[in-house]
Amino acid sequence: MSNRAESVLVGLIGEGVMPSLTPPMHEREADVQGLRLLYRPIDLLELALPAAAVGDLLTAAQRLGFNGLNITHPCKQLVLGHLDEISDDAARLGAVNTVLIQDGRFIGHNTDFSGFGSALRDGLPDATLGRVVQLGAGGAGSAVAYALLKAGVTTLDLVDVDPARAAERAAELGELFPTAVVTPRTTAELSDIMHLADGLVHCTPIGMAAHPGLPLDIELLEPRHWVADIVYRPIDTQLVREARAKGCKVLDGGRMAVGQAADAFQLITGREADRDRMRAHFLELIAVEDAAAARAPELTKAGH
Numbered sequence: 001m002s003n004r005a006e007s008v009l010v011g012l013i014g015e016g017v018m019p020s021l022t023p024p025m026h027e028r029e030a031d032v033q034g035l036r037l038l039y040r041p042i043d044l045l046e047l048a049l050p051a052a053a054v055g056d057l058l059t060a061a062q063r064l065g066f067n068g069l070n071i072t073h074p075c076k077q078l079v080l081g082h083l084d085e086i087s088d089d090a091a092r093l094g095a096v097n098t099v100l101i102q103d104g105r106f107i108g109h110n111t112d113f114s115g116f117g118s119a120l121r122d123g124l125p126d127a128t129l130g131r132v133v134q135l136g137a138g139g140a141g142s143a144v145a146y147a148l149l150k151a152g153v154t155t156l157d158l159v160d161v162d163p164a165r166a167a168e169r170a171a172e173l174g175e176l177f178p179t180a181v182v183t184p185r186t187t188a189e190l191s192d193i194m195h196l197a198d199g200l201v202h203c204t205p206i207g208m209a210a211h212p213g214l215p216l217d218i219e220l221l222e223p224r225h226w227v228a229d230i231v232y233r234p235i236d237t238q239l240v241r242e243a244r245a246k247g248c249k250v251l252d253g254g255r256m257a258v259g260q261a262a263d264a265f266q267l268i269t270g271r272e273a274d275r276d277r278m279r280a281h282f283l284e285l286i287a288v289e290d291a292a293a294a295r296a297p298e299l300t301k302a303g304h
């Protein structure tokens, strides 16, 4: 038996979270640090619950002695209405993926943006962050764009196949970062804007096992561009492989996945995670998945 101060209980609320690698990442890091931590996926689909149940699940988690939760699709915005306190960045971003449960209160944070930010610093320390083209302005893309602007990007070209989405995000981000220039762009404009850019960030599902291929004409990439992908299943997406082959400096999507987990681990446990160790474990987990997929491709799960 132990109380909330002696051991740590964490959950992940969202749809389709059973294949998530965040629970094993937290548990292994805690094991190595000699901390007792259990991390349970709480899958809305398995529980046949709607996204709106997130408030009830927060209350249940508090009653059952959870120390914290990660929150994912489709609850990152819905959860805002159930919090007692929210970090400035999460409030500005309008999305929460980490909730601390302290003294019966719910405190929201966002480690998607901070995780991408630290990934960029660790994985591409010398990247010039002046002008960036970002493909994909959905949920993860919003956090990434916020991180890029916070990291000092001055000109961000936001490309999405859904022009209304790109326009809406660009307007929101432009208000949050008034000294930056954030412009919605179409895929047809890529050939005009890529040669002006220092780097490319990819935040669409293209490149995942279920959506193979390249998100742009690879001829638009020059060796001087840096390239950050956030897709991590597989870890070496076609974009990552072809960009590397061209001589571009590359950041794979695993860096962000580890970054968000490491930052949430620190918020929830109060202990710093060893990011290199967590990444090594993450790569092991991905390799196990890849080996299983090679044996039985039809069983490959379509997660992140």
Ligand SMILES: NC(=O)C1=CN([C@@H]2O[C@H](COP(=O)(O)OP(=O)(O)OC[C@H]3O[C@@H](n4cnc5c(N)ncnc54)[C@H](O)[C@@H]3O)[C@@H](O)[C@H]2O)C=CC1
Pocket (backbone or CB within 6 Å): 135, 136, 137, 138, 139, 140, 141, 142, 159, 160, 161, 162, 165, 187, 203, 204, 205, 206, 208, 215, 230, 231, 232, 233, 253, 254, 256, 257, 258, 260, 304
């Ligand atoms: N590394 C990490 O920690 C994480 C990685 N991901 C990855 O990021 C991907 C995107 O996730 P979300 O933003 O949650 O998805 P989402 O569905 O909210 O957004 C994807 C956006 O990409 C746009 N899009 C699709 N094809 C496009 C194309 N060819 N060119 C330009 N835009 C295009 C869509 O219109 C949409 O706005 C996921 O598929 C997953 O692989 C997601 C979450 C975390």
Ligand SMILES: O=C1C[C@@](O)(C(=O)O)C[C@@H](O)[C@@H]1O
Pocket (backbone or CB within 6 Å): 012, 014, 017, 020, 021, 022, 070, 071, 072, 073, 097, 112, 260, 264, 304
């Ligand atoms: O969106 C994501 C991905 C995630 O749900 C996962 O399954 O690893 C974990 C969340 O903390 C993060 O915000």
